[in-house]
Amino acid sequence: xxxxxxxxxxxxxxxxxxxxxxxxxxxxxxxxxxxxxxxxxxxxxxxxxxxxxxxxxxxxxxxxxxxxxxxxxxxxxxxxxxxxxxxxxxxxxxxxxxxxxxxxxxxxxxxxxxxxxxxxxxxxxxxxxxxxxxxxxxxxxxxxxxxxxxxxxxxxxxxxxxxxxxxxxxxxxxxxxxxxxxxxxxxxxxxxxxxxxxxxxxxxxxxxxxxxxxxxxxxxxxxxxxxxxxxxxxxxxxxxxxxxxxxxxxxxxxxxxxxxxxxxxxx
Amino acid sequence: xxxxxxxxxxxxxxxxxxxxxxxxxxxxxxxxxxxxxxxxxxxxxxxxxxxxxxxxxxxxxxxxxxxxxxxxxxxxxxxxxxxxxxxxxxxxxxxxxxxxxxxxxxxxxxxxxxxxxxxxxxxxxxxxxxxxxxxxxxxxxxxxxxxxxxxxxxxxxxxxxxxxxxx
Numbered sequence: 001x002x003x004x005x006x007x008x009x010x011x012x013x014x015x016x017x018x019x020x021x022x023x024x025x026x027x028x029x030x031x032x033x034x035x036x037x038x039x040x041x042x043x044x045x046x047x048x049x050x051x052x053x054x055x056x057x058x059x060x061x062x063x064x065x066x067x068x069x070x071x072x073x074x075x076x077x078x079x080x081x082x083x084x085x086x087x088x089x090x091x092x093x094x095x096x097x098x099x100x101x102x103x104x105x106x107x108x109x110x111x112x113x114x115x116x117x118x119x120x121x122x123x124x125x126x127x128x129x130x131x132x133x134x135x136x137x138x139x140x141x142x143x144x145x146x147x148x149x150x151x152x153x154x155x156x157x158x159x160x161x162x163x164x165x166x167x168x169x170x171x172x173x174x175x176x177x178x179x180x181x182x183x184x185x186x187x188x189x190x191x192x193x194x195x196x197x198x199x200x201x202x203x204x205x206x207x208x209x210x211x212x213x214x215x216x217x218x219x220x221x222x223x224x225x226x227x228x229x230x231x232x233x234x235x236x237x238x239x240x241x242x243x244x245x246x247x248x249x250x251x252x253x254x255x256x257x258x259x260x261x262x263x264x265x266x267x
Numbered sequence: 268x269x270x271x272x273x274x275x276x277x278x279x280x281x282x283x284x285x286x287x288x289x290x291x292x293x294x295x296x297x298x299x300x301x302x303x304x305x306x307x308x309x310x311x312x313x314x315x316x317x318x319x320x321x322x323x324x325x326x327x328x329x330x331x332x333x334x335x336x337x338x339x340x341x342x343x344x345x346x347x348x349x350x351x352x353x354x355x356x357x358x359x360x361x362x363x364x365x366x367x368x369x370x371x372x373x374x375x376x377x378x379x380x381x382x383x384x385x386x387x388x389x390x391x392x393x394x395x396x397x398x399x400x401x402x403x404x405x406x407x408x409x410x411x412x413x414x415x416x417x418x419x420x421x422x423x424x425x426x427x428x429x430x431x432x433x434x
Contacts, residue, residue: 018302073290076297097301111304133292160373202295221300250289256296 009053013102016048016082017254018112018119019093023048029085032078033057037085042109043116048086049108052101062099083254092126094119094261095254115261122261129197129223131257133250134236136188136218138181178215181245185218188239188247195232196222200257217245221257 014032022039031037031050040047055061065071079098086093102108112119193199202219224232239247 015304072294076290076293079297080293095297095301097303098297100302100304164370164373203299250292253296256300259300259302261302 009055010058011051012054012058013049013105013108014052014057015096015100015102015108016050016079017086017093017095018123019046019048019086019091020044020123021091022046023085023087027085029081030078031082032075034078037082038105040105040108040112042112045112045116045119046086047108047112048082049102049105050082051105057099057101062101066099080254087254092123092129093254094122094126095256095259097259118261122259125197126223126255126258128226129255130226130229131251131253131255132222132224132229132232133202133248133253134188134192134218134220134222135216135248135250136181136185136239137246137248138178138215138217138244177244181215182217184239184245188236189218189220191235192220192222192232195228195235196224198223198258202257221253223255223258 016031016037022041029037031052033050033052033056035050035052037048037050040049056065065075076098083093083095102111189199189201200221202221204216204219222232233249236247236249239245
């Protein structure tokens with residue numbers, strides 16, 4: 001990460017997560033600016049926060065930097081690593097969105113003081129629960145081909161008509177396959193939602209849509225009670241035998257997708 | 268089932284395992300999820316509204332780009348704004364136009380195709396005065412090629428299907 005050569009650099013405070021107890025010191029993970037992350041304790045809560053240089057993370061630099069994929073990747077990884085370090089054995093943490101900056105530590109402390117009960121309620125909801133991601137891809141290899149082989153008897157006399165018929169058949173086949181796989185994904189989502197405390201659909205056209213091969217049909221996030229994880233995992237695993245879809249389980253995740261705190265978040 | 272994120276079983280539960288390798292998964296969560304502190308509780312919160320930042324990611328290194336799948340951000344309306352919507356519509360319109368042209372070309376024999384040369388000129392410019400029958404064949408091939416390319420997009424396919432059903 002590059003920093004402007006203006007020293008001494010003013011700093012602002014980057015917030016990572018809110019939890020109850022400070023993570024054990026042996027887990028000390030550097031922050032987004034390589035800084036030492038502090039555990040700010042206030043009102044029975046702990047905020048993980050770090051002082052980051054304004055020249056890189058303040059306005060207007062951060063806007064520019066966010067557009068640099070390498071910078072963004074490093075910052076996202078570092079942020080995620082600190083959030084994970086806050087989560088010990090079953091310890092809950094509320095992850096905060098990337099680029100939540102305060103002017104100083106006292107601002108973070110007053111946030112904990114003023115909204116302590118809201119944070120505590122949110123943490124209780126997350127206790128003993130873990131976020132898991134499940135992605136279902138339609139497998140193009142299992143889908144029917146472009147229908148070249150079925151074409152020969154559709155009228156050699158008129159290659160144009162034959163071509164269009166071939167295309168129509170191939171399209172219908174593809175449509176059937178996509179519909180079947182989509183329904184498959186929806187059934188799986190319904191089953192997993194029953195095994196979870198909460199569930200969310202992530203965007204199908206977003207960050208992970210292009211990964212690997214196949215069409216992303218389901219991109220779900222599930223908050224699963226740790227006691228129910230075996231059943232959850234088995235439900236995901238049971239789907240892999242089906243042709244035409246590929247099922248991927250990701251996690252454990254900090255509860256990013258379930259981090260809304262009533263009273264703290266708009267709407 | 269593929270399990271990523273270093274969880275080798277129930278014992279790994281606790282979200283303290285190694286970070287998942289997939290950058291796309293991480294970005295999706297840290298950029299779009301996670302607690303947003305808002306409303307009257309903004310205590311000296313620096314006013315950087317990530318939600319409103321329309322990221323236009325610059326591919327700084329090929330390695331990072333590969334990690335997220337080279338072009339996902341180009342397709343993400345949240346990251347891109349809606350500016351690519353126009354391009355898509357243009358492509359769809361062209362696809363429809365080509366399909367009509369193809370259908371009409373297919374319904375004629377080559378000799379007739381010569382007479383519609385002025386229409387065809389819009390498909391392939393700079394064709395000069397090559398023979399009519401030959402040109403018709405080549406134009407059809409060109410139209411097919413472009414059609415195939417256009418059909419790579421399922422969304423377009425759907426649009427066209429709808430249109431076909433109407434017609």
